[in-house]
Amino acid sequence: MELKRLGATETLTSFEAIADWSRLEREMEGNIVVGLDAARCIEKKRSSRGLVLKLAAAAGMGSLFVLGWATHVPAEQSSRMFTALRGAFSGRHLNEYTGPILRSVPDGIVVGSPENSLTILHPPTAVVSASGAAGVEARYVDDTGQVTITDVYGQ
Amino acid sequence: MGSKFLAGVSFLLLTLGAKAAAMTEPDPNSVPRWLNFDFSRDSPVLLVSFEMGSSTAKIRGTSMLLDLHAMFVLRNVSSKPLAGLTMRVDARDLPSGKGSVTVPSLTVQPGDTFPVRLDMEILRPIAAKGTPSLVDVGLDCALFSDLTAYGPDQLHSRHTLVVYQLEARREREYLALLLQHQEWAKLRDELNFGLPEEAPRSLGLEFIRGPLSSVLSARAFAVSPVVFSGAPVQPIGGGAEVAGNEVRGPYVELKRTSNRGVRSLELGWIVRDDHDREFVGGSVPVTLSTEKVQSVKISDSAAMRFSSGTGQPMMIGALRAFVNDVEFSDGKVWIPSRAEIDEATSDPVLRHELANSPEQQRLARIYRMKGTTGLAEELKRTN
Numbered sequence: 001m002e003l004k005r006l007g008a009t010e011t012l013t014s015f016e017a018i019a020d021w022s023r024l025e026r027e028m029e030g031n032i033v034v035g036l037d038a039a040r041c042i043e044k045k046r047s048s049r050g051l052v053l054k055l056a057a058a059a060g061m062g063s064l065f066v067l068g069w070a071t072h073v074p075a076e077q078s079s080r081m082f083t084a085l086r087g088a089f090s091g092r093h094l095n096e097y098t099g100p101i102l103r104s105v106p107d108g109i110v111v112g113s114p115e116n117s118l119t120i121l122h123p124p125t126a127v128v129s130a131s132g133a134a135g136v137e138a139r140y141v142d143d144t145g146q147v148t149i150t151d152v153y154g155q
Numbered sequence: 156m157g158s159k160f161l162a163g164v165s166f167l168l169l170t171l172g173a174k175a176a177a178m179t180e181p182d183p184n185s186v187p188r189w190l191n192f193d194f195s196r197d198s199p200v201l202l203v204s205f206e207m208g209s210s211t212a213k214i215r216g217t218s219m220l221l222d223l224h225a226m227f228v229l230r231n232v233s234s235k236p237l238a239g240l241t242m243r244v245d246a247r248d249l250p251s252g253k254g255s256v257t258v259p260s261l262t263v264q265p266g267d268t269f270p271v272r273l274d275m276e277i278l279r280p281i282a283a284k285g286t287p288s289l290v291d292v293g294l295d296c297a298l299f300s301d302l303t304a305y306g307p308d309q310l311h312s313r314h315t316l317v318v319y320q321l322e323a324r325r326e327r328e329y330l331a332l333l334l335q336h337q338e339w340a341k342l343r344d345e346l347n348f349g350l351p352e353e354a355p356r357s358l359g360l361e362f363i364r365g366p367l368s369s370v371l372s373a374r375a376f377a378v379s380p381v382v383f384s385g386a387p388v389q390p391i392g393g394g395a396e397v398a399g400n401e402v403r404g405p406y407v408e409l410k411r412t413s414n415r416g417v418r419s420l421e422l423g424w425i426v427r428d429d430h431d432r433e434f435v436g437g438s439v440p441v442t443l444s445t446e447k448v449q450s451v452k453i454s455d456s457a458a459m460r461f462s463s464g465t466g467q468p469m470m471i472g473a474l475r476a477f478v479n480d481v482e483f484s485d486g487k488v489w490i491p492s493r494a495e496i497d498e499a500t501s502d503p504v505l506r507h508e509l510a511n512s513p514e515q516q517r518l519a520r521i522y523r524m525k526g527t528t529g530l531a532e533e534l535k536r537t538n
Contacts, residue, residue, distance in 0.1 A: 100251045103361035111252035118246040120254045121274035130437025147513040149257040
């Protein structure tokens with residue numbers, strides 16, 4: 001009996017607490033508006049700070065790239081690349097040679113075109129030099145102790 | 156109906172797969188046909204055996220890449236000791252390209268055999284009409300120890316082999332003298348141990364054809380001569396256009412200092428890189444048509460690009476020229492003596508470059524592997 005009475009009292013008290021529903025609604029709406037406004041303020045602050053950070057990081061990376069390029073890439077290669085880019089953007093046709101090539105690579109001497117070529121191979125330790133007006137030679141001592149000289153001619 | 160269709164598709168796929176697999180794996184029966192050996196009946200060397208080792212064929216884009224590793228054994232069937240030879244290599248699909256393999260510094264007695272290696276890659280379009288063999292290999296020149304030669308000599312290899320043989324004799328005599336006088340420090344210096352860099356220099360070369368880049372500003376470089384006092388023809392100066400790592404249109408003026416008739420000579424080029432290292436960048440044979448002319452200007456329209464072995468452009472710091480050898484009208488050949496090389500420059504690295512020969516390279520390896528005893532035994536065998 002006592003428990004029942006206590007339960008009824010408590011329920012009545014709670015009911016009385018939320019009896020002013022319209023006041024509570026206004027308070028809640030007010031709180032929500034304040035919260036939303038505060039969130040908007042923080043968001044603006046954060047986004048502007050993020051943008052500054054991103055720009056600073058990009059500038060840092062760019063500076064690093066330029067510094068790395070200046071200290072590691074020879075002027076020769078830079079000038080070639082800029083020429084190629086200038087030609088590509090200006091639409092001018094660069095007189096690229098498309099005939100047979102003759103050049104040495106770390107393990108051989110190549111003659112021909114990208115689709116049809118002859119490469120005579122040699123160890124990377126071979127001594128490479130020009131041979132005549134259109135030839136490249138490589139000289140090395142093989143595993144058996146015998147000297148071998150390979151020549152590739154462009155004409 | 157459906158199952159028959161599926162079976163047909165499966166069969167087609169399997170057939171195509173098998174064909175693709177067959178294209179990537181070499182057919183053992185067809186491997187020998189990739190190379191065609193051509194020795195005339197009176198050739199002083201004949202083919203004894205031949206193997207292709209780990210040769211493979213692979214598809215690369217629209218082309219087929221043949222990776223050929225041939226080892227063939229030849230026998231000296233002449234009556235004279237063989238001192239060196241050059242084999243001509245012709246790729247049939249490449250009219251503009253040919254190659255050669257030279258084996259100098261040989262001492263092959265009559266009846267003896269010796270191996271020759273040929274490692275190469277051939278890239279050809281898959282659609283190209285096939286020929287029974289892709290590469291022709293034949294003898295261009297064989298040089299005997301008495302400096303007589305046999306062969307068509309289409310690659311000017313007789314002269315080169317004679318020069319190698321004379322250089323080999325010079326080096327053997329010089330090293331034998333150092334051994335005899337027990338000049339161990341000099342011997343070490345000579346065979347690289349005293350030099351700052353023991354590893355061979357790594358160099359990349361490219362012949363530039365077609366229009367040259369107009370962006371790189373070319374500078375006029377003077378070519379300074381390296382003079383050997385006893386040379387019958389001496390360089391007196393020259394020049395070239397240098398743009399970064401490119402050398403264009405070099406020329407050298409030569410002066411005759413001997414009354415003997417000169418048939419041809421070989422002009423060597425020394426290049427100094429941006430690290431002040433000097434090395435022999437190459438040599439060019441020059442035919443002198445008019446014997447009576449006392450001075451002559453040799454020019455070449457070629458352009459070359461230098462790089463390090465890793466592909467980094469090598470800036471040209473200086474150019475020099477020297478006369479490597481001279482062939483007189485009677486066929487005799489002059490090369491600089493060791494004393495003349497020592498006299499020409501005080502730079503030990505450049506001196507080493509000028510005296511560097513295939514034989515020196517071979518003897519240096521023996522010295523490193525077997526020491527002075529091994530070197531002495533080798534010099535006894537060959538001198």
